[in-house]
Amino acid sequence: xxxxxxxxxxxxxxxxxxxxxxxxxxxxxxxxxxxxxxxxxxxxxxxxxxxxxxxxxxxxxxxxxxxxxxxxxxxxxxxxxxxxxxxxxxxxxxxxxxxxxxxxxxxxxxxxxxxxxxxxxxxxxxxxxxxxxxxxxxxxxxxxxxxxxxxxxxxxxxxxxxxxxxxxxxxxxxxxxxxxxxxxxxxxxxxxxxxxxxxxxxxxxxxxxxxxxxxxxxxxxxxxxxxx
Amino acid sequence: xxxxxxxxxxxxxxxxxxxxxxxxxxxxxxxxxxxxxxxxxxxxxxxxxxxxxxxxxxxxxxxxxxxxxxxxxxxxxxxxxxxxxxxxxxxxxxxxxxxxxxxxxxxxxxxxxxxxxxxxxxxxxxxxxxxxxxxxxxxxxxxxxxxxxxxxxxxxxxxxxxxxxxxxxxxxxxxxxxxxxxxxxxxxxxxxxxxxxxxxxxxxxxxxxxxxxxxxxxxxxxxxxxxxxxxxxxxxxxxxxxxxxxxxxxxxxxxxxxxxxxxxxxxxxxxxxxxxxxxxxxxxxxxxxxxxxxxxxxxxxxxxxxxxxxxx
Numbered sequence: 001x002x003x004x005x006x007x008x009x010x011x012x013x014x015x016x017x018x019x020x021x022x023x024x025x026x027x028x029x030x031x032x033x034x035x036x037x038x039x040x041x042x043x044x045x046x047x048x049x050x051x052x053x054x055x056x057x058x059x060x061x062x063x064x065x066x067x068x069x070x071x072x073x074x075x076x077x078x079x080x081x082x083x084x085x086x087x088x089x090x091x092x093x094x095x096x097x098x099x100x101x102x103x104x105x106x107x108x109x110x111x112x113x114x115x116x117x118x119x120x121x122x123x124x125x126x127x128x129x130x131x132x133x134x135x136x137x138x139x140x141x142x143x144x145x146x147x148x149x150x151x152x153x154x155x156x157x158x159x160x161x162x163x164x165x166x167x168x169x170x171x172x173x174x175x176x177x178x179x180x181x182x183x184x185x186x187x188x189x190x191x192x193x194x195x196x197x198x199x200x201x202x203x204x205x206x207x208x209x210x211x212x213x214x215x216x217x218x219x220x221x222x223x224x225x226x227x228x
Numbered sequence: 229x230x231x232x233x234x235x236x237x238x239x240x241x242x243x244x245x246x247x248x249x250x251x252x253x254x255x256x257x258x259x260x261x262x263x264x265x266x267x268x269x270x271x272x273x274x275x276x277x278x279x280x281x282x283x284x285x286x287x288x289x290x291x292x293x294x295x296x297x298x299x300x301x302x303x304x305x306x307x308x309x310x311x312x313x314x315x316x317x318x319x320x321x322x323x324x325x326x327x328x329x330x331x332x333x334x335x336x337x338x339x340x341x342x343x344x345x346x347x348x349x350x351x352x353x354x355x356x357x358x359x360x361x362x363x364x365x366x367x368x369x370x371x372x373x374x375x376x377x378x379x380x381x382x383x384x385x386x387x388x389x390x391x392x393x394x395x396x397x398x399x400x401x402x403x404x405x406x407x408x409x410x411x412x413x414x415x416x417x418x419x420x421x422x423x424x425x426x427x428x429x430x431x432x433x434x435x436x437x438x439x440x441x442x443x444x445x446x447x448x449x450x451x452x453x454x455x456x457x458x459x460x461x462x463x464x465x466x467x468x469x470x471x472x473x474x475x476x477x478x479x480x481x482x483x484x485x486x487x488x489x490x491x492x493x494x495x496x497x498x499x500x501x502x503x504x505x506x507x508x509x510x511x512x513x514x515x516x517x518x519x520x521x522x523x524x525x526x527x528x529x530x531x532x533x534x535x536x537x538x539x540x
Binding site: 153154155156157158159160161162163164165166167168169170171172179182185186194197198199200201202203204206 | 309310314336338339341342350352353354355356357358361362373389390391393394395396399402403405406409410418465466
């Protein structure tokens with residue numbers, strides 16, 4: 001899922017300082033699960049803005065709401081009336097949600113309240129980890145379920161670099177980063193498939209990733225052609 | 229002969245090769261680097277030019293390499309895949325080769341977050357193994373990655389690195405074999421301090437016959453201070469410094485010449501030891517911030533001087 005982190009409150013206060021009617025809009029999908037942008041976080045953020053503005057003697061009307069999926073028109077359409085009552089939306093959705101709102105409500109100002117950080121999963125309570133970069137040409141079959149593009153800091157395709165030490169990546173600091181290729185090696189060893197570690201993998205086609213430009217999928221088989 | 233560089237000739241003729249490392253400067257004056265090169269001119273067969281070493285911005289390796297060519301020296305142009313995509317890497321191979329550079333050393337490079345510009349965007353379009361194959365195909369097939377034909381041929385002696393001290397240790401010889409399959413002609417190792425581990429690694433390499441397909445230069449770095457040794461021991465991933473080495477340096481504090489003299493002595497001994505290991509074809513001396521000591525080290529090893537000379 002999409003993992004996000006709330007922007008520092010100081011930044012939120014600063015960006016919303018010129019508005020007097022603020023709608024804080026959470027999203028109940030990915031960012032709610034990673035405890036960054038759901039209803040609860042929207043309420044906390046609204047409360048914080050309200051308290052801050054009281055302290056500054058600049059009272060504000062602020063409301064917290066949330067929507068099931070901020071990244072789909074059919075879900076955000078239900079906020080049409082509510083939108084008229086506020087002059088800014090502070091979106092606690094991921095960047096996709098923010099932009100979907102802008103697309104649907106172009107006359108409104110929508111500000112991001114989160115930093116969208118990565119595609120990943122909760123490793124344990126309070127720990128989230130990135131494991132996919134949406135490169136558009138999945139190689140997980142070759143490495144048996146561990147992504148070298150994401151889990152190797154240098155996105156290497158031919159094994160670990162010389163900075164792999166005791167299973168850790170050379171960039172490990174306060175937060176320990178596992179060496180992705182060490183993990184792949186251990187997994188292939190357990191599966192009896194170490195042969196793959198000896199194959200020379202050719203340069204990757206990055207044009208399927210963002211490097212080919214912003215991606216768009218068009219599927220004629222499911223498109224609805226109006227007027228027919 | 230792949231390129232006929234001095235380094236390749238030395239190795240092909242069965243001599244124990246000696247190369248020295250040069251780190252270009254962090255400003256526009258290449259003077260100190262060229263002085264170091266001149267100082268070790270008669271003691272090394274080739275000069276390895278680092279490419280934004282430790283991810284710190286410096287004069288480009290290609291510019292430095294070309295300056296050495298102009299002075300009649302044989303540069304090994306390092307190329308990391310961290311800062312350039314396949315367009316620029318291939319362009320720089322052409323650029324270097326068109327100006328007389330014959331040795332190209334492919335490395336991954338330290339991650340950008342560890343260097344002087346930690347906010348930089350890393351490239352990593354191809355990895356170091358793939359770069360070897362890219363250069364090999366340019367040389368042997370006259371083709372770019374795209375399959376397009378080159379307009380004029382490339383001569384290149386392709387280098388790489390191997391690290392016997394990184395993990396998983398059991399995979400390291402297979403990774404070396406993969407680099408050979410990708411086209412590497414010579415490799416230099418990470419700095420050696422753990423001689424037992426090197427010997428175990430080389431035993432596996434020799435058992436696989438890799439030493440007959442690729443020249444291997446042992447990476448040697450003299451230790452100048454206890455602090456430097458401790459820093460490498462604790463902070464540089466992929467370098468192992470055994471406790472006895474630190475103990476030996478500490479024990480030399482009161483001796484004449486102190487830690488520095490002991491560091492040089494240790495370095496000379498290490499070269500003497502690697503010379504005796506089957507499959508090692510030379511030594512690459514990385515006297516970081518101590519380049520002026522290279523001639524003294526080479527002479528002290530014994531039997532290495534004068535360096536072989538070849539008629540062009």
